[in-house]
Amino acid sequence: MACGEFGEGKMTEPKDILQEIDSYFRELNDNKKFKALVTAGPTKEYIDPVRFITNKSSGKQGYALAKSLAKKGFKTTLISGPTNLEVDNNINLIRVETADEMFMATKDNLPADVAIFSAAVADFKVKEKKNEKIKKQEYMNLELKKNTDILNYVSKHNSLRPKLVIGFAAETNNIKENAKKKLIEKNCDWVIANDVSDKSIGFDSDFNEVSIFYKNEKIKDEKLIMKKKSEISDEIIDRIIKQLN
Numbered sequence: 681m682a683c684g685e686f687g688e689g690k691m692t693e694p695k696d697i698l699q700e701i702d703s704y705f706r707e708l709n710d711n712k713k714f715k716a717l718v719t720a721g722p723t724k725e726y727i728d729p730v731r732f733i734t735n736k737s738s739g740k741q742g743y744a745l746a747k748s749l750a751k752k753g754f755k756t757t758l759i760s761g762p763t764n765l766e767v768d769n770n771i772n773l774i775r776v777e778t779a780d781e782m783f784m785a786t787k788d789n790l791p792a793d794v795a796i797f798s799a800a801v802a803d804f805k806v807k808e809k810k811n812e813k814i815k816k817q818e819y820m821n822l823e824l825k826k827n828t829d830i831l832n833y834v835s836k837h838n839s840l841r842p843k844l845v846i847g848f849a850a851e852t853n854n855i856k857e858n859a860k861k862k863l864i865e866k867n868c869d870w871v872i873a874n875d876v877s878d879k880s881i882g883f884d885s886d887f888n889e890v891s892i893f894y895k896n897e898k899i900k901d902e903k904l905i906m907k908k909k910s911e912i913s914d915e916i917i918d919r920i921i922k923q924l925n
Contacts, residue, residue: 707921711753714924717792717842718746719799719830721761723779727822728810736876736883737800737850739763741909745796746771748913752921757792759785761799779805779827786830787840794844794920797831798872800883835867844923849873850883859893869895872916881906888912892919 720742724732743765746758750770757772759782767773774789776782779801786795804824814820835845847868849859852875859873874890876882881889889906904915 707752710925711921712755714754714793715791716746716749716754716756717759717786717789717795718742718749718756719759719782719786719797719801720746721763721765722800723761723782723802723827724777725779725802725805725827726809727806728812728814730813733802733804733806734762735800735802737761738883739765739799740884740886741848741888741913742796742798743767744909744913745798745916747910748917749794749920752917754794757789759789759799761801779830783828783830783833786834790834790840790842792842793924794846795834795842796846796848797834798848799830800850801830802827829866831868832866844869844920846870846872846920850876852877855891856893859891863893863895885909890916892916 721739722735722737724734726732739760742760743758743763746756746767750756750768756770757774758767759774759776761782762775762777774785776785782799782801803826805827807823807825831845831847834840834842835847845868847862847866847870849855849862849871851858851873855873855875859871862868863871871893872890873893874881874888878889879885881887886908887906888909889904890912891901891903893901904912
């Protein structure tokens with residue numbers, strides 16, 4: 681073999697191969713009844729026409745989740761803040777910039793069976809955006825106000841709430857405590873947390889390591905060890921399918 685290994689080999693039995701193919705397409709067909717919504721990436725909150733508040737989110741994990749959902753047969757909508765990432769044609773991609781735009785797009789695409797809020801939405805926006813570029817000055821004070829908490833709104837909205845609401849918690853310390861707090865306060869079914877202070881699994885990395893915390897105490901919290909974000913996504917979606925079914 682190209683890798684230098686040698687020895688006796690054996691092909692999987694044809695009936696086993698056929699069974700795997702049949703199982704794959706049966707699952708794909710079953711999942712077509714499910715509608716999924718994913719938010720991803722950062723938001724831009726404008727100060728003036730050229731300046732804005734944002735964060736380091738790359739959107740990679742959210743995009744990987746949308747791809748995994750679509751691959752498994754879900755009718756998938758991805759609402760994305762500004763990124764350079766692309767998706768396949770089988771995903772309904774809606775591009776937005778601000779938290780307000782993401783909020784409106786989210787409401788417009790509900791109801792859904794599952795909603796995954798992986799976007800790093802800016803918590804604050806400028807109270808009064810300037811229509812003209814602010815000239816350079818020695819000091820400048822910005823007055824901020826809170827953005828709508830999209831996850832909180834959806835998870836507590838009886839008529840719009842999906843069957844499964846999953847929030848993400850990008851933390852730098854006290855990962856478990858902060859994630860558990862978010863799980864309860866925002867009425868999520870799951871919260872998926874990761875340590876963004878670790879550059880090997882941070883915003884720009886192609887890898888991730890996450891912990892999943894469940895509202896249902898009968899399901900044990902678990903950790904998915906470091907691997908590619910696409911592989912993390914596949915594992916998460918397998919768990920979603922199991923719970924929905």
